[in-house]
Amino acid sequence: MKELVFKEIDGGKPFYMLLGFMGLFVLTALGAAWYMEHNGHWVTGMNNQIVWGTPHVFAVFLIVAASGALNVASISSVFQKTAYKPLARLSGLLAIALLVGGLAVLVLDLGRPDRLIVAMTYYNFKSIFAWNIMLYTGFMAVVGVYLWMMMERKMNQFTRVAGFSAFVWRLILTTGTGSIFGFLVARQAYDTAIMAPMFIIMSFSFGLAIFILVLMGIYKWSDRPLGDSILFRLKNLLGVFIAAVLYFVLAYHLTNLYITENHGVERFILMDGGVYTRLFWIVQIGLGSLLPLALLYHPSTGKSRGWIGIASLLVIIGGMAQIYVIIIGGQAYPMELFPGKEVVSSFADGVVGSYTPSLPEVVLGIGGVALALAATFVGVRVLRFLPDSLSDEAVDPHYAAK
Amino acid sequence: MSKESNIDIYRRRFLSGTATAAAGLAVAPGVLLTEVANARPADEAVSSDVRWGMLIDTNKCDNGCDDCVTACNEEHNLEGFGRPTTDAQWIRKVTLKDKQTGHVQTLPMLCQHCEHPPCVDVCPTGASFRRDDGIVLVDKHICIGCRYCMMACPYKARSFIHEKLHDQMPYSPRGKGTVESCTFCVHRVDVGMTPACVEACSAEDHNAMTFGDLNDPDSDISQQLKQHSSRQIRADLELNTGVRYRGL
Numbered sequence: 001m002k003e004l005v006f007k008e009i010d011g012g013k014p015f016y017m018l019l020g021f022m023g024l025f026v027l028t029a030l031g032a033a034w035y036m037e038h039n040g041h042w043v044t045g046m047n048n049q050i051v052w053g054t055p056h057v058f059a060v061f062l063i064v065a066a067s068g069a070l071n072v073a074s075i076s077s078v079f080q081k082t083a084y085k086p087l088a089r090l091s092g093l094l095a096i097a098l099l100v101g102g103l104a105v106l107v108l109d110l111g112r113p114d115r116l117i118v119a120m121t122y123y124n125f126k127s128i129f130a131w132n133i134m135l136y137t138g139f140m141a142v143v144g145v146y147l148w149m150m151m152e153r154k155m156n157q158f159t160r161v162a163g164f165s166a167f168v169w170r171l172i173l174t175t176g177t178g179s180i181f182g183f184l185v186a187r188q189a190y191d192t193a194i195m196a197p198m199f200i201i202m203s204f205s206f207g208l209a210i211f212i213l214v215l216m217g218i219y220k221w222s223d224r225p226l227g228d229s230i231l232f233r234l235k236n237l238l239g240v241f242i243a244a245v246l247y248f249v250l251a252y253h254l255t256n257l258y259i260t261e262n263h264g265v266e267r268f269i270l271m272d273g274g275v276y277t278r279l280f281w282i283v284q285i286g287l288g289s290l291l292p293l294a295l296l297y298h299p300s301t302g303k304s305r306g307w308i309g310i311a312s313l314l315v316i317i318g319g320m321a322q323i324y325v326i327i328i329g330g331q332a333y334p335m336e337l338f339p340g341k342e343v344v345s346s347f348a349d350g351v352v353g354s355y356t357p358s359l360p361e362v363v364l365g366i367g368g369v370a371l372a373l374a375a376t377f378v379g380v381r382v383l384r385f386l387p388d389s390l391s392d393e394a395v396d397p398h399y400a401a402k
Numbered sequence: 403m404s405k406e407s408n409i410d411i412y413r414r415r416f417l418s419g420t421a422t423a424a425a426g427l428a429v430a431p432g433v434l435l436t437e438v439a440n441a442r443p444a445d446e447a448v449s450s451d452v453r454w455g456m457l458i459d460t461n462k463c464d465n466g467c468d469d470c471v472t473a474c475n476e477e478h479n480l481e482g483f484g485r486p487t488t489d490a491q492w493i494r495k496v497t498l499k500d501k502q503t504g505h506v507q508t509l510p511m512l513c514q515h516c517e518h519p520p521c522v523d524v525c526p527t528g529a530s531f532r533r534d535d536g537i538v539l540v541d542k543h544i545c546i547g548c549r550y551c552m553m554a555c556p557y558k559a560r561s562f563i564h565e566k567l568h569d570q571m572p573y574s575p576r577g578k579g580t581v582e583s584c585t586f587c588v589h590r591v592d593v594g595m596t597p598a599c600v601e602a603c604s605a606e607d608h609n610a611m612t613f614g615d616l617n618d619p620d621s622d623i624s625q626q627l628k629q630h631s632s633r634q635i636r637a638d639l640e641l642n643t644g645v646r647y648r649g650l
Contacts, residue, residue, distance in 0.1 A: 040565035047487035111547015111579030
C-alpha cells in the first residue's frame with residue numbers, strides 16, 4: 001500500500017460549468033421559495049391536512065443521508081478499517097454538505113423563514129425539534145473538527161477521538177430525526193419507537209448510495225484511478241444496508257398488522273392507499289430495495305460499475321419514496337378521533353387527505369440537492385479531500401499478496 | 403366531676419371552633435380567589451386557580467345548525483378564500499354515524515385546550531403555550547410556521563395561514579405563515595364574557611355549550627359534569643382536555 005497523496009481536483013472550464021449548472025438549480029429554488037412565501041402556502045400542494053409536503057421529503061431525505069454519508073469515515077476512524085481511510089475526508093465533507101442542503105430546504109419552507117433568528121434564540125427544551133436544531137448545528141461543528149484532525153498532520157493523533165465523537169453524535173442526530181415522527185401520538189402511522197433505529201439504518205443506506213455515486217462521479221470526471229477493490233467493498237456494504245432497511249420496514253409493518261387499531265393505516269399503506277401503496281410496493285420495495293439487492297449481488301452486474309451506479313441511484317429513488325410514504329402517506333391517512341364512527345365535516349375529517357406536489361415545492365427540494373452537490377464540488381476543488389489515486393495498488397493493503 | 407366534664411365540653415367546643423375557623427380560613431381564599439379571578443383586573447396575571455373549560459351536550463346540538471361556527475368566523479373575521487383545504491377553521495361541525503347501529507349525531511370540534519397539550523410539547527420556540535388558566539394559545543410573534551404542532555395535535559384543531567389576510571380584528575391578531583387555533587375567545591373571557599360560539603348557541607336557545615371554571619365546584623359546568631356522565635375525545639391519550647362532551 002503506497003502512501004496516500006491527497007490533492008485538490010483540477011479547476012478549469014468544466015468545473016465552473018458544473019458549478020454554474022448547480023448554481024442555476026439553487027437560484028431557481030430560491031425563486032420558488034420566494035414565490036411560495038410571497039403568495040403564501042396556498043400555491044403549494046400543502047393544506048391544513050397535509051401540512052408537510054415535498055420540501056420536507058427532500059429535507060428529511062438529505063438530513064438522513066447526511067448522517068449516513070459520514071459512515072465511511074466512521075468505519076475508518078472508529079472501527080479502524082484502513083481500507084476506508086482514503087475515503088474518510090470525502091465522507092465528512094459530504095455529510096456536512098448534505099446537511100446544509102437539507103436544512104436550507106427545511107428553513108425555506110417555513111411559514112416565516114425570516115424568523116430563523118427566533119428559532120435560534122427561543123428554545124422549548126421539551127421539543128424534539130428544538131433538540132434537533134442543536135444536534136444539526138453541533139453536527140457541523142463536530143464533523144468540521146473531525147475533518148481538521150484528519151487533514152492537519154499535527155492533529156492526526158486526535159483523529160480517532162474526533163471520529164468517535166462524530167460517530168456518536170450522528171447516531172443521536174438520526175435518533176432525533178426519526179423521533180420527530182416517533183414522538184407523535186396523534187397519528188396512526190407514527191407514535192412508535194422503531195422510527196429512531198429505522199431512520200438510522202435508512203441513513204446508512206441512503207448516505208452510502210449517495211457517497212458511491214459522488215465518488216464514482218468525481219473520480220471519473222477528474223480522471224483519477226478508482227480501483228475495483230474499494231468500490232466492491234462499498235457496494236457489498238450497501239447491499240447489507242439495503243437488507244437491514246428491509247428488515248426494519250418488515251418489523252414496523254408486522255407489528256402494526258398485529259395490532260387491531262392499526263389495521264386501518266396498514267390497509268391504507270399496503271393495499272388501498274392509491275399513490276402511497278404504489279410508491280411503497282413498486283418504488284420503495286421493488287425498484288428501491290429488491291432490484292438493487294439483486295444488481296449488487298449478481299455475479300455479473302455486481303462487478304459492473306455501470307450497474308453499481310444504477311443500483312445506488314435506485315436506492316436513492318427508493319429512499320425518497322420511503323420518506324414520501326412515511327411523511328405524506330402518514331398524514332394523508334385520517335386521524336382516528338371517533339373509533340367506530342363514520343365521520344363527515346367541512347374540515348376533511350374522516351377522509352384521506354389530498355396532496356399533489358406542486359412545481360415550486362419540487363424545485364425547492366431539487367435546489368437543496370444541488371446546493372449539497374455544489375458545496376461538495378467546491379470543497380474538493382479548494383481543499384485536499386481526495387487521494388490522487390484510489391487504484392487497487394494504492395488502497396488495498398493486501399494488494400501485494402494477490 | 404361535672405365541673406371537669408364541663409371544662410371538657412368547653413375545651414372541645416373551643417378546639418372544634420378553632421378547627422372550623424382554621425378550615426374556613428383554608429377554604430375561603432380558594433373560594434374568594436376564584437371569585438376574584440373570574441373578574442380579574444387587566445393588570446393582574448392569569449392564575450391557575452381557574453381552569454376554563456367547555457361542556458358540549460351533543461343531545462342538544464342541532465344537526466342542521468352551525469351558529470357556533472358562524473359566530474366564531476365573525477368574531478375573529480376568519481374570512482374564507484373559497485379554498486376549503488387551506489382556509490382556517492377554528493371550530494367545525496362534525497357529523498358522526500355509528501358503523502354498527504347507524505345512529506347519527508353531530509357536534510362541534512375545536513381546540514380541546516388540553517392540560518398536557520402535544521402542540522405545546524413539540525413547538526420548538528415555545529410559541530404554542532398554555533396559560534395558567536388552561537387556555538392554549540399561539541404567540542404569533544415567535545411562531546416560525548414549522549407546523550409541527552399541526553402534526554402533533556390529535557384533534558386537527560389547528561390551521562396554518564396560507565395567504566395574506568385583511569381586516570383583522572385588533573383583539574385577534576393573525577398572520578400569514580403562522581399557525582392558529584381556537585383561543586376560547588380569550589379577549590372576551592378576560593373581561594368576564596363567554597366565548598362567541600357559546601353565546602351564539604345560547605342565543606338560539608339550544609344551550610348545547612356551557613363555558614365556565616372547572617376548578618370552581620359551584621360553577622354550572624362543574625355541577626353538570628358532576629351530575630352527568632361525559633367524556634373526552636381520545637381520552638386514551640390522557641391529555642385531560644378542557645372540552646368535554648355529553649351524549650357521545
